[in-house]
Amino acid sequence: MTTAVKNDRLKKRFEKWDVNGNGRIEKSDYEAEARRIIAAFGEAAESPQARVLTNAFIVMFEYLAGKAGVGPDGSMTLEQFTEVVEAEVFASGDAGFSRVVEPTIRAIVGLCDTDGDGEVSHREFGKWLDAIGVEPSAAKASFEAIDTNGNGKLTVDELVRAVRDYHLGKLDVPLLGR
Ligand SMILES: [Ca+2]
Ligand SMILES: [Ca+2]
Ligand SMILES: [Ca+2]
Secondary structure: OHHHHHHHHHHHHHHHHOOOOOOOEEHHHHHHHHHHHHHHOOOOOOOHHHHHHHHHHHHHHHHHHHHHOOOOOOEEOHHHHHHHHHHHHHOOHHHHHHHHHHHHHHHHHHHHOOOOOOOEOHHHHHHHHHHHOOOHHHHHHHHHHHOOOOOOOEOHHHHHHHHHHHHOOOOOOOOOOO
């Protein structure tokens, strides 16, 4: 069950990130996804926070493409993408997930952290869900599910764990979009 959910979510992730729809994931797809998120947050394309996010997506792509053996300017098929994410992200546990996903999550926190405390409040989280097109009615329950220490703020670590749990089929909050 968990494996099926995981594969299904990875396939959806692949399809979503294959922005130009050519059946392969390449750097331009990641750059396009970064631009989409930046625009959805209403952020200026050249702001420092926007550049941090774009960089995080490029670094994530280059890391996975390197491990997949296609090189930083290569492209990955669904099979290569699934294999490399399985090996580098899921099989290496929290460390793998943090290494690959954390810079991107941190960059998104940078886009919605309007009070600049490095964490995500209820209000800031609303902005996040709005940007990825999740129903505002789901915000409170999602926030509470992610806020594992219950202090009313979401840290980068709590958010990274939530993305991991979503892809493991243990949590139903699609922080990077469905
Ligand atoms: Ca593509
Ligand atoms: Ca904040
Ligand atoms: Ca917390």
